[in-house]
Amino acid sequence: xxxxxxxxxxxxxxxxxxxxxxxxxxxxxxxxxxxxxxxxxxxxxxxxxxxxxxxxxxxxxxxxxxxxxxxxxxxxxxxxxxxxxxxxxxxxxxxxxxxxxxxxxxxxxxxxxxxxxxxxxxxxxxxxxxxxxxxxxxxxxxxxxxxxxxxxxxxxxxxxxxxxxxxxxxxxxxxxxxxxxxxxxxxxxxxxxxxxxxxxxxxxxxxxxxxxxxxxxxxxxx
Ligand code: ADP
Ligand code: NI
Numbered sequence: 001x002x003x004x005x006x007x008x009x010x011x012x013x014x015x016x017x018x019x020x021x022x023x024x025x026x027x028x029x030x031x032x033x034x035x036x037x038x039x040x041x042x043x044x045x046x047x048x049x050x051x052x053x054x055x056x057x058x059x060x061x062x063x064x065x066x067x068x069x070x071x072x073x074x075x076x077x078x079x080x081x082x083x084x085x086x087x088x089x090x091x092x093x094x095x096x097x098x099x100x101x102x103x104x105x106x107x108x109x110x111x112x113x114x115x116x117x118x119x120x121x122x123x124x125x126x127x128x129x130x131x132x133x134x135x136x137x138x139x140x141x142x143x144x145x146x147x148x149x150x151x152x153x154x155x156x157x158x159x160x161x162x163x164x165x166x167x168x169x170x171x172x173x174x175x176x177x178x179x180x181x182x183x184x185x186x187x188x189x190x191x192x193x194x195x196x197x198x199x200x201x202x203x204x205x206x207x208x209x210x211x212x213x214x215x216x217x218x219x220x221x222x
């Protein structure tokens with residue numbers, strides 16, 4: 001179990017309040033509740049790891065302030081906003097710079113490019129974020145995203161395509177069911193931590209059951 005100092009606890013709470021306010025009108029696949037789930041996942045995973053949970057919790061709370069997908073591909077805006085906010089609370093530079101690096105390196109997109117940074121705290125937050133993309137919540141978020149982008153639920157004429165680069169992945173306009181084969185079903189093998197792997201295994205089976213049933217219903221078999 002980690003225990004934060006009263007001062008750290010106050011910073012975490014102020015950060016959560018700031019992010020909740022900033023994400024008031026965010027789309028449901030990337031809203032405050034996503035942040036809160038990732039934060040809780042990170043705490044759960046962190047119980048079994050030796051890590052600086054002050055860094056990990058701050059990164060979890062700040063990781064989706066400005067997704068580049070929604071900001072003309074600007075990959076630096078999110079990490080920069082997070083760092084500026086933490087500096088405004090007089091958080092020490094080593095902590096802020098670590099949080100900034102975690103946010104810059106957390107996404108599935110950036111994991112398809114050359115990896116330039118690594119830390120236990122990144123592993124925890126990345127697993128926490130990935131867990132929220134799979135299982136029951138993952139299914140709900142995928143269709144929320146597809147709805148937002150006005151994509152079809154499923155397109156039986158366009159097979160899923162595995163993406164080998166960040167660029168290719170970003171430009172894909174797949175039907176939502178394809179996204180399961182292009183990303184969501186791959187996540188269980190990309191988990192970093194023991195706890196992350198264990199939970200991902202279970203959530204993965206749930207998605208497989210869902211897909212089997214989806215295809216059976218699509219074909220009018222049951
Ligand atoms: P990352 O930042 O790790 O690349 P995203 O921001 O792409 O992850 O994903 C945010 C949420 O939206 C996830 O739940 C993800 O599964 C979903 N999502 C992203 N792209 C698609 C897509 N093409 N179709 C359906 N859901 C998607
Ligand atoms: Ni996220």
